[in-house]
Amino acid sequence: MKVIYTDVLIIGGGLAGLRVATGVKERGHDAVVLTLVPPKRSHSAAAQGGMQASLANSKMGEGDNEDVHFSDTIKGSDWGADQIVARMFTHCAPKAIRELAHWGVPWTRVKRGDRTAIINAKKVTITEKDEAHGLITARDFGGTKKWRTCYTSDGTGHSMLFAMDNKAHEDKVEIHERLEAISLIHEHGRCFGAVARNLMTGELVAYVSRATTIATGGYGRIYSVSTNAIICQGIGQAIALETGVATLGNMEAIQFHPTAIVPVGILTTEGCRGDGGLLLDKDGYRFMPDYEPEKKELASRDVVSRRMTEHMRKGKGVKSRYGDHLWLDITILGREHIEKNLREVKEICENFLGIDPAKEWIPVRPTQHYSMGGIRTKYTGESQTLKGLYSCGEAACWDLHGFNRLGGNSVSETVVSGMLVAEYISDYLESPESHLSIHTANVAKFVHKEQEKIDALLSRENGEDAYVLRRRMEEIMMDKVGIFRNGDDLKEAVDELEELYKRSKSIEVFRSKSHAANPALENAYRTQKMLKVALCVAYGALLRTESRGAHSREDFPRRDDENWLKRTITSWVKEDDTLPTVTYEDIDINTMEMPPGFRGYGKDLTDHNKDTAHRQSTVDMIRKHLEAEGADRFHIQNVLMPFKDKLPKKYRGINERFGENI
């Protein structure tokens, strides 16, 4: 048995994982990053449009600050987010972006003087201040009051990931590439690392660590069409679930991005609409203002995706052999703008559609895009139930996004959560409770168990075809656990997924019997894990009889704060269970800085909780009283919902901002 010991095992080499690695290194701890692919190829690289941070440098960002970013994020989440986490996040986002600037990201900058922009289909002139020249600029994104999304053309994730990976090189972070964690090693409620399989040689390796972090991204690939990279299969969530101890949060909260190209589902950034692009129907008619007169194309993603679907259901979609779609028109932005700020979009249109987006419309429709759910953690990133297991980024649910994430908040979350979780892990490592206490004989048991599973897959005959099960799962998720959901479909989905899961226990790896690099074997064991994740999503969606954010039930169209202002907690208690166990965690209105309200889209369909009005009046009273006393916004915020004590000391400082606190 090969055993590798380290202080921190990090599973996943995207932005979040690498940021944890450099953070713990800085504190003097060892880290090993396990990654399926070279870190620079992680799905973080596909983030196009940008990173939200309330810098307020550009003219259209004036007046922005942490408070506005916080309020946008909470509204976006449909009040599902953890408000303490959202506060920590919005406070640290400017720090994270400045850190990345220091490490080399060539953020697009403010240029003094006049420039032309397209806002609401009209050309307008924006005049940037002299004093802001050369600071980091921002573009508009959906669901935000200010232009807050900082970017490098439309290759933001790429630039961030390259800078981050290069920083990891500088810090001599150990990267173990093409290693896949296939189970967690744990005992007595404590995690001690993972069993990993070398995807080149097939060797199983036990990584024994004092702290383990899962930063493997989302689980979009349980759907047949997703903007996600093909490696986003939810294996990180699955191995946490399979411990029977760690829990997942809000797995049914799945975001559909309004504008992925048809049919392949590759993303075109929200920056297209942020920069002034329009959505058009089969008649070339701009329909969004009819549905959302105020925010139009720039409503929250969940809202725009639903409106598009509604419009197509009215027969206004463009017919194609791949089903209906709508048009994204960015021709009005002009070639110069597209070639400078939407380059990836242009390349994608040229290569995959054979069109020139400066001249032609782009065929788009809403497509699975983001997993708000994930491994349920405390604000420290540590699992609520499995000590020593941490998670951050899209893989986790510390709960920044609630039931809908704002565009630009995901890459921002990766680096912010990474920098924070690195500190909490380091604190843990510096405490006596982090000592290793597992016997190697018990480590060996975990390795043997995985070896047996693999041997069984390779030796079984007359078994099930993993591809057949997997394709059916993807179809079910797409057809029955999609943008609009209803009880009947969801029930069918859960039943059939459960059946598929049972069948998956007898998967046979056809033809390809190698123990070494073997894509068929990988597909076999991943399919078993993905089915568990899919069941968590579908079952959570069936049980949640309300509509909140991206979870939209046609049979329960109202947001029900009285009964459903709570987080879904999913676990897989016994190994031979065929359905996950679902419980709930209340979200306390009485500690909220921003009590539940109306998001401002369409008709208000909220059934309020009885505590809401009381909390709102308390908040209003405190605010009024303190404002009368001349208290500043920081003081008022601190009285309403203190959070700074939870932050690592080094990140508690007040952010300088163009025109504030300098």
Next chain:
Amino acid sequence: MSENKNRILKISILRFDPNDPEDFPHMETFEVEEADGMTLFVALNEIREHHDNSLKFDFVCRAGICGSCSMLVNGKPTLACRTLTKKLGENITLAPLPLFELIGDLSIYTGKWMRGLNERLETWIHDKENELQVDKLEERMEPELADEIYELDRCVECGCCVAGCGTIQMRPDFVGAVGLNKVARYHLDPRDKRDDEEYYEMIGDEDGVFGCMTLLGCEDVCPKDLPLQSKIAYLRRMMIKQGLK
């Protein structure tokens, strides 16, 4: 009817499993019915799913963003995921990118090579003077300069330029266009405080900028259309100046 019929593509793949002692490199041909908008990503997955599930290849983003799927398509290095089959003839030949360690079939170990390169050229910001202060306003940068740096930062480390390089065939330690482009990127970046002398130490030899035979296959095959030719020429002028000092 017949004009609506899809083409049957004959895709020949250079196959070899280095983990199998009995295997040897050989060509294997698969027939795949072409579909509208089919890319090599779609075709290869169809082969794996329906013909031979042991076929090894590397795709991640499948959107031309991550640089994983570089391979030789009819002999030319390119990204397979964004290669539409309709732009190719009925007979398609696929082979792994040369010069990189082979994992199996079309799957290659670019990660290790690129990591070695990055460590060798220290492709990160070198700045001992300014300590990062996360609470303070960021350092300013001219907007045009930021755009120029981003232009070079767009490299996806796919390795196509390495596979298309004549020099590296003879000088295995040559840094390649990918390496020189990175040096140009950091040289341009005022946040990196390395001076010309330090760069000269790093690339002022035949494994660096003076090794390039200016065949410029790199520029022909770069999927991101990076200005490799002009950047190599620029570095060369600069290094000659430094060398003459």
